[in-house]
Amino acid sequence: MTDSYQPPVAEFPLLQQNPQLIYLDSAATCQVPAAVLNSYQHYFTTSHANVHRGSHRLGRTATDMLERARGIAADFIGAQPADVAFSPSTTAALNGLAQQLPVNWCAGDEILLTDAEHHANILPWQRLAMQHRLVLRFIPVDPVSGQLGEWQQLINERTRLISVTLASNITGAVFPVADLSDAARQREIPVIVDAAQAVAHTRLNVAKLDCDALVFSGHKAYGLPGCAVLYMHSRLWRRMEPFVVGGGVVSQVSRHEAELIDSIQRFEAGTPNTGAISATATALEWLQEQRQLGVSVYLQQLRQQLLSGLQQRSWLQVLPAGDVHTPVVSFYCPDIHAYDLAVWLDEHQIAVRAGHHCAQLLLQSWDLTAVVRISLAAYTTEKQVQQLLHHLDEAWQMLGPTVE
Ligand SMILES: Cc1ncc(COP(=O)(O)O)c(C=O)c1O
Structure with missing residues (x-):
């Protein structure tokens, strides 16, 4: 040892x-770890207010903490802060993506998953498949090697999306997602990566994974429940409707329509869990130290x-x-x-x-x-x-x- x-x-x-x-x-x-719990308590004892709304100082402090956390989370996965949103959980983010992806679905279109997916990365696609009569295809996992079986021939002209876990929550196997992305890119198929199991143990880099979206929950990386990090490439989020709508995501509202803000914050309608978010950012820093x-x-x-x-x-x-x-x-x-x-x-x-x-x-x-x-x-x-x-x-x- x-x-x-x-x-x-x-x-x-x-x-x-x-x-x-x-x-x-x-x-x-x-x-x-205590550092993360202290960070949560620190937020509520020094900085708690609603974000992005306050014209008062405390509101600005809370906003700064949220934005600082965004910067830390983005850095952790090699992304730009402008492409990182906070979501309540991996599950919520995958559901949101499934419902709002800017794909013009046609009956018979295919979504490629693996047999190793957590239910959080199956059920949202099953629901979407029911809505549009899509076909879900699954890459098998080899019972001897534990690695993905043949997947090349499962990507074809009907494949419209690939959504895969980077690591199995059962065996721990890390899958060659960058290779899948490479094949997908040649056909302009978006790739979503469920990094919930990988986050604590692999160095995530969205550029190397070449994915369109990647998500993980803070609580899988020594952070707090109630906060997930959702990276989306600008080519994706700029064309996508928010998962939920309400306060904080619009620049102009009239009786019958609303104009959305032109930033990733439009995926954060309502009051964010800033305490959990800033504590999770502390957890990511803590984890980086442990890696060193x-x-x-x-x-x-x-x-x-x-x-x-x-x-x-x-x-x-x-x-x-x-x-x-x-x-x-x-x-x-x-x-x-x-x-x-x-x-x-x-x-x-x-x-x-x-x-x-x-x-x-x-x-x-x-x-x-x-x-x-x-x-x-x-x-x-x-x-x-x-x-x-x-x-x-x-x-x-x-x-x-x-x-x-
Ligand atoms: C691979 C994987 N994806 C998604 C999830 C769901 O995460 P959450 O419950 O934080 O939404 C889990 C949780 O165990 C997981 O292991």
Whole structure:
């Protein structure tokens, strides 16, 4: 293991208050460092007012904080602040995109997804497909390599949109989205990237991904729920109607029509969650610092330890991820239900997630119904991984089949 990175457990108040807890569910939501909580409190104790409206000083301070957060978020993904909007969640942003994309849909047009999508990147397209009689196509995920199967031939003259996750929330596999974008660009097909699982573990760069939109939730990157970062290329957002309309998005309103403002803020109607937004910006800065301290290498080494430990237990089947992955590993035991394993671990203060993880398609395509997912984060320690393996062995002894 790298000796240079020390998991900053002391920076996480929840973990400090629950020293016995082994939290291995960070892919669902990360625990929050004190710096982020302080930033939230700082906003409400020093700067809280409504934004973009106030002619008073406090309103201007709140607006400055929101715009500063936009700059930090844009920097984090290699975008211009003018192309970054805040949304309540990845789910809300994907729904908004699905309903407002400036595409003149015709029956039979195709949308390309993968079998690894989270339901948040399936249901909005299913709804759109019902509205316009579109066809959804899915890139399979290879059950041996864990990587995308043949996708080249799934892009054709009927393909009007590609919307894919950069990393699987079940296996942790990181997919070659830049290659997909490259193929899509040749046919002028817009590409949307769901970066919810990738944000904490890969260096996002919208220019390298060459995507038209990219979204992630702050709470998947040590930030707060209630805030997602939505990048949209100007060629997209300039031609798109806001997802919701109301205050803050218009320059002129008459009784029967309204003129929209000519900036990305038109995707932020209503009062934004400025406290969560500025705290999430602090989280992104915090994460950048951890990267400089070596968190990425640390987590890949820790994942490798976890993986080897799981693979040594022949009674467990580990799902494949391929060579590029986030520190997430899922497995199942043919003889013990995933929920029973999770309950057993929970009894021993180990929080893991069991089930279909809101990505039923992947499990269905691999003939599975439920798996246990272990997801690591900056605060996970080597000792905790060993404790997990130890308690899994106990579970096998207690819950596994009895040998006569
Ligand atoms: C890949 C992926 N996409 C989308 C989402 C939805 O994110 P949120 O619940 O923050 O909207 C998740 C959440 O787990 C996810 O893992």
